[in-house]
Amino acid sequence: MKATVKKLAEQVKALPEGELDEFLSWLEEYEMGHPDEWDKEIEQDSQDGGPLSSVLNRVRTDIASGKTKPLDEVLDNS
Numbered sequence: 001m002k003a004t005v006k007k008l009a010e011q012v013k014a015l016p017e018g019e020l021d022e023f024l025s026w027l028e029e030y031e032m033g034h035p036d037e038w039d040k041e042i043e044q045d046s047q048d049g050g051p052l053s054s055v056l057n058r059v060r061t062d063i064a065s066g067k068t069k070p071l072d073e074v075l076d077n078s
């Protein structure tokens with residue numbers, strides 16, 4: 001871990017609980033606004049004509065025709 005990151009980590013650990021919550025909320029918002037490369041790739045692949053579009057179309061068709069179950073039902077029956 002680089003010295004700058006270590007220093008930041010120490011400062012974060014030293015924050016009072018309320019400020020830590022505020023910082024973590026900010027960090028979550030920041031992260032959501034900065035998707036990583038994998039997120040970008042999935043988004044592109046999911047577009048019409050992308051590698052995942054046929055799978056997504058099949059899933060949407062299955063959902064529309066009632067061929068799926070809610071996830072909580074599946075998990076409760078495992």
